[in-house]
Amino acid sequence: MSEGRATALVDLPGEWFGLPEGSRAVLEMAETELAAADWLSSLEVGRAVRVSLPEDAPWGPALREYPGDLSIRALTGPPAALPTAVLARGECASAEIPPGQSALERLRACGEAGVPARLADLDLWPGPDLAAALDFYITCPTLESPVEPWHSLAQAVSGGWPCDLWHAEEAVVGRNIYISVQGLATLSARFDRRERWFGAGGEGLEGWRGSALWRELEGYRRALFRTRAECAFCAAFPWCGGFWVAPGLEDHERCEVWRGLMAHLAKMAREAGASATSSTNPMGTPCGRGTS
Ligand code: SF4
Secondary structure, three states, rough: OOOOOOOOEEEHHHHHHOOOOOOEEEEEEEOOOOHHHHHHHHHHHHHHHEEEEEEEOHHHHHHHHOOOOOEEEEEOOOOOOHHHHHHOOEEEEEEEOOOOHHHHHHHHHHHHOOOOOOEHHHHHOOOOHHHHHHHHHOOOOOOOEEEEEEHHHHHHOOOOOOOOOOHHHHOOOOOOOEEEEEEEEOOOOHHHHHHOOEHHHHHHHHHOOHHHHHHHHHHHHHHHHHHHHHHHOOOOOOHHHHHHHHHOOOOHHHHHHHHHHHHHHHHHHHHHHHHOOOOOOHHHOOOOOOOO
């Protein structure tokens, strides 16, 4: 588990782990494990690999020498300065903004630089900051780069494509795997933080599928309706899918916040659709997934 994110996240094709084509596995790696460019070269990666690394990572320069097709995402952690250095070098394909004091400032910096951004570790964002980040996304008139998860959800709310928070957060059972720095497999960093795992990384897909967590997640939506849980009657369900009360991860505070945010987003999307403006704000600009 990496609260402070002194680790790099390396995106690998999910097929390598037995998942379907187009799926994604994330490997969390500590600095000591990551001989950066050498390690990636040893994988004989045949296609683009995305690496999220703390901006001040000492092995950052070595990684940038990797000769393959590499997409660097800056992970701008709390102690780091604004991501301006990375943005200015043009090396950053996208930026992950963890919660923290200057998160909104970083978000604005990304917007100004035209760099796609994602709110990282969404479950750790305080409710008021989530609301402020959504407000920035909705109201910034010159914002042209996507901000996730808002961008995907705004498209979904407007009827552009089906997407809920599980998809926007790349936490779909059977399509996403997260292997922690301790070598434990789970669905995402959020599950890792709450110590809910499929099992050891080495168990592989067959082993993970047999775990209690995997089975719970597979039957989760059906169970919400079967048990007539609150989610089944929630107006935000199409864009949340019960994300905030996932098995073992119940967070009623953010569930409450989320209902308000989704109602607001839906209202704004309706108004944007009605006025059919030519604004450059992505609320009115259907396009592909933001940070992928
Ligand atoms: S907002 Fe809360 S009640 Fe509604 S679907 Fe999400 S988790 Fe369930």
